[in-house]
Amino acid sequence: MKELAVKTLLERGITLPEIAEIVLDLQKPYIPHLTVEECLLSVERIVEKREVINAIITGVALDKLTEQGHIEEPLNTILKTDDGLYGIDEILALSIVNIYGTIGLTNFGYLDKTKPGIIAELNNKSNTQVNTFLDDIVCAIAAASASRIAHRDRDLAEAKELSQSS
Amino acid sequence: MKELAVKTLLERGITLPEIAEIVLDLQKPYIPHLTVEECLLSVERIVEKREVINAIITGVALDKLTEQGHIEEPLNTILKTDDGLYGIDEILALSIVNIYGTIGLTNFGYLDKTKPGIIAELNNKSNTQVNTFLDDIVCAIAAASASRIAHRDRDLAEAKELSQSS
Amino acid sequence: MKELAVKTLLERGITLPEIAEIVLDLQKPYIPHLTVEECLLSVERIVEKREVINAIITGVALDKLTEQGHIEEPLNTILKTDDGLYGIDEILALSIVNIYGTIGLTNFGYLDKTKPGIIAELNNKSNTQVNTFLDDIVCAIAAASASRIAHRDRDLAEAKELSQSS
C-alpha cells in the first residue's frame, strides 16, 4: 500500500525527499542536529498509514478527474480555479495532520499560507495540472512528519532522563 | 446555490422532508412540542451554507464517478464496497457537522451506526447506486440540523428569561 | 507518562479492563475470534500516547476543579450539570479519536449516545463526582482502541494474502 502512495505522489511530480526538505526547514530551529535523512524516514512512516494513503488517492483522483473533464459544473470550475472558499481540500488534509495530533495544525496552516518550495510550484495556477487537493496534501504530510519528529525527540529526551536518574 | 444542494440530493433519491423526519426523532425527546415543519426549516438552513453545499457536491461526485467507472483501482473497489476502514467519507461529513459545533458529533456517530430510515436504505449494499459518501452526508445534515434546533431552543429560553426578569 | 494516564483514570473510578469490555462489544461483530485480552492491549497502546494523556489529564483536571469549587460562573454550572450545548468535552475527546483516524467518529458518537456499561454510571447525574469530561474521554479511548484493532486486523489479513500469493 505504501508504494501506492509514493507512486501516486510521484506521478503528480512530488518526491518524498522534496517533502523531507520542507520538514527539515520546519523542525531545524527546534532540533539543530536534525538531518534530512531523519526527516525522510519520518515522511516515509506517514505515507504508509492507511488513513494517509486514502486521503492521497482520493485527493489526487479528484485532481485528475478535473483535468480529464469528468467533473460536472459548478464543482468543475471550483476545482479548476482552486476556489479559496472551497474547504474540502483542507478538511481532507486535516485527516492526515490529525494522525500525529493537533500540534500539526499550526505547521499545516503556515505551509498552506506561505507555500515554500515545491508547494508554490504546485499552487502555480498557470500550470496545466490541477493541484487543488495535492498542494494541501503535501502541506499536511510535511506537517504530520514534523509533529512525529517533535514527539519522538521528546520521547528520546524523556527516556534519557529516566535512565540517568536511575 | 441552495437549489444545487437540493437538486443533487434529490437526484440521488433523498428529499429534505425525509431528513427532517430523522431530525425530529433526534430532538423530540428534548423538545416535546417540536414539529416536523420546524425540523424541515432547520434542514433548509443547513443545506444553503456554502461549506455544506461543497461537501454534498464533492461526495456525490465521487459516488457517481464510481458508478460510471471513472475511478482507478484500488480506490474504485474501496468506494464500491464502502470499505469500513476508509474514513474520507466521515471526514467530509465532519465538515458539515462542525458548522453547528461539536455537540453534533454524538448524533452524527449515532446515526451513522444505527442507520435509521432512509439511511439504512442508502447503505443497503445490494443497491446498484453507490452511496458511500451520500449516507454519511445525510447523517451529517441531520446531526447539524438537530444541533441548530438545540441551540435556537436555548436562545429562545434565555431571551424569554431575560425579558421576564426585566 | 502512561502510568499517569492509568492512575488518573483509576482515581476517577475507571480501569482499563472496563474500557476493554466496551471495545470487545464494538469489534466482536466484525472479528468473531477477538478476545478481551487483545482489546486490553489495544487500550494500553492508546493511553500511552502523549496526545491522549494530555486530553485525559486536562479533562479530569476540569472535572476535579469543578468539584472543588474552583470554577467561576457561568462555567461552573455548565460543567456541574453537563450542559448538552457545551461541546468542549466532545472536542477534547475528538483529539483522542483522531489518533486512529476518522473511522472512530462513528463509534465515538454511538457510545456517547447509548452510554453502555461504565459510561452510563459515569453519566449518572445523581453521582456527586463531576464526570462531564471523563465520560466523553472514556468513549473516545474505547472508539480509538476499536479503530486500532480494525486497522491491525486488516494489516494482518493483507500481510497473509501477500505471503500466500508469493
Place this chain on the structure above:
Amino acid sequence: MKELAVKTLLERGITLPEIAEIVLDLQKPYIPHLTVEECLLSVERIVEKREVINAIITGVALDKLTEQGHIEEPLNTILKTDDGLYGIDEILALSIVNIYGTIGLTNFGYLDKTKPGIIAELNNKSNTQVNTFLDDIVCAIAAASASRIAHRDRDLAEAKELSQSS
C-alpha cells in the same frame, strides 16, 4: 452571553478592535476596500456564538487556574511553559475556527506560527500572565472572522451578479 466573552477577553488584556486589526491584515489583500469597522463587526458576530463563548471561558479558566496554582503536576508545568507538544489549546481553538468552515484552518495556523501584533505579546513568556490557551483562542477568533468576511463578500458578489443577469 456575548458580554461574557467580551469581558473575559478584556480581563486578560484583549479588546475586540485589536483582533479586528489582525483580521484586516488577513483579508485586505483579497478585499481592498475592506475597513476595520467591518472587521470589528465580524469579530463581534463570532464572539456571540455559544460554541465560541464556551471555548473562550474554558481556555481562560485553565490559564487563570494555572496562575492561581490550582493545577496539579505535570499539567501545571505543561501549561505554565506552554509546552509545544501539548495540543489541547489548538484543539479548543479548532472548535472556534470550524464554525465558519475549514477555510479558516490556513489562517489559524499562519497566525499561530507568525504571531503578529497582540498575539506575540500574549505569547511572550517573560509575561507573568499565563496565556497558553488565550493566544490560540485569539488566533482562532481572527481566523473565523476572516472566513466569515470571505464568505459574505462572495455572497454579495453572487447576489449582485444574479440581480444584473435578471
